[in-house]
Amino acid sequence: MDRFKNMRKLQVEVEEENGDGGYDGEKALEAQNEVAEAKEVAEELGQFTGLKVRRRAALFGECKGDYVGVPSDPFLHRILTKQGDITVLFADKVVKFTGSGKMKKHILLITDFAIYLVDPDADVLKRRIALAAVEKICLSKFDDNFFALIVPTEYDCLMASTRKTEIANVLIEATKGASEEIEVDFSNRFEYNAADDMVKEVEFEEVNGGIKTRITKKEIQ
Numbered sequence: 001m002d003r004f005k006n007m008r009k010l011q012v013e014v015e016e017e018n019g020d021g022g023y024d025g026e027k028a029l030e031a032q033n034e035v036a037e038a039k040e041v042a043e044e045l046g047q048f049t050g051l052k053v054r055r056r057a058a059l060f061g062e063c064k065g066d067y068v069g070v071p072s073d074p075f076l077h078r079i080l081t082k083q084g085d086i087t088v089l090f091a092d093k094v095v096k097f098t099g100s101g102k103m104k105k106h107i108l109l110i111t112d113f114a115i116y117l118v119d120p121d122a123d124v125l126k127r128r129i130a131l132a133a134v135e136k137i138c139l140s141k142f143d144d145n146f147f148a149l150i151v152p153t154e155y156d157c158l159m160a161s162t163r164k165t166e167i168a169n170v171l172i173e174a175t176k177g178a179s180e181e182i183e184v185d186f187s188n189r190f191e192y193n194a195a196d197d198m199v200k201e202v203e204f205e206e207v208n209g210g211i212k213t214r215i216t217k218k219e220i221q
Contacts, residue, residue: 065170067092067163068107075123076109083128085111090163090170093120097158099194101215108159110170115149117157129154131175136183137168138190140204142211148192148202150185156192158202158215191218 068091070076080086090110095103096117106126109116115129129151138148147164149157161167168184175181188204199218204211 065090070109076107076118079116079118079125080109080111083114085113087112089174090167092161092163094159094161097160097194097215099198106159108161108167110167110174112174127157129157131171131182132178132180134171134175134182135180136185137171138185138187138192138202139164139168140188140202141186142188142204142206144204144211144213146202146204146213148190150192155195158192158194158200 066088068076070080070088070091076091080088088109088111090108092108094106094108096106097103105120107116107118107120109118112131114131115134116125117127117129118124119126129149133151133153135150135152138150140146145160145162145164147159147161147167149159151157171182172184189201191199191201194200194217201216201218203214203216205214206212
């Protein structure tokens with residue numbers, strides 16, 4: 001099993017503190033539970049190994065696009081039909097980071113008009129973002145799975161997916177020729193608006209053969 005020897009581990013640090021800037025025991029316990037849930041999510045999706053998952057479709061040089069079976073899912077089909085979207089360009093499970101730093105499983109849908117984020121456990125549409133509202137997608141220069149959608153008129157979205165390259169390509173192709181094409185920004189440090197009044201910085205660093213990702217809250221001047 002030599003192919004596993006070069007596996008690069010990805011560490012994720014999310015800065016959290018109480019209102020006084022100190023340590024909160026109750027939050028620490030809650031964080032432990034969230035870490036356990038996040039670990040389960042990571043194991044299920046393979047998000048944080050630092051290696052791209054070699055998809056069956058990739059072996060044949062093509063992208064499947066829909067990895068969750070949208071046509072056979074009544075709820076997802078109903079969401080798109082209600083919005084008048086019928087062309088699914090991409091659909092897959094992702095991990096989304098909330099403003100408080102929690103990691104939650106979501107289904108990411110991309111059509112030729114919009115991006116949808118769906119809670120698969122509650123069958124709830126959490127967010128719809130028009131493609132025209134997305135300014136750019138931020139990626140690091142490392143082989144990690146993080147990406148951020150920058151939406152200036154709303155708030156941004158940090159996610160992780162083993163198919164982030166495919167997601168970026170889909171978004172680029174979907175807006176090609178439009179008045180506002182989505183840009184791709186490669187940087188090992190970038191900021192995103194986790195909420196209307198909250199800016200966070202994501203920093204990537206190569207440490208001991210692995211990738212360390214630090215997410216910190218920035219003070220708004």
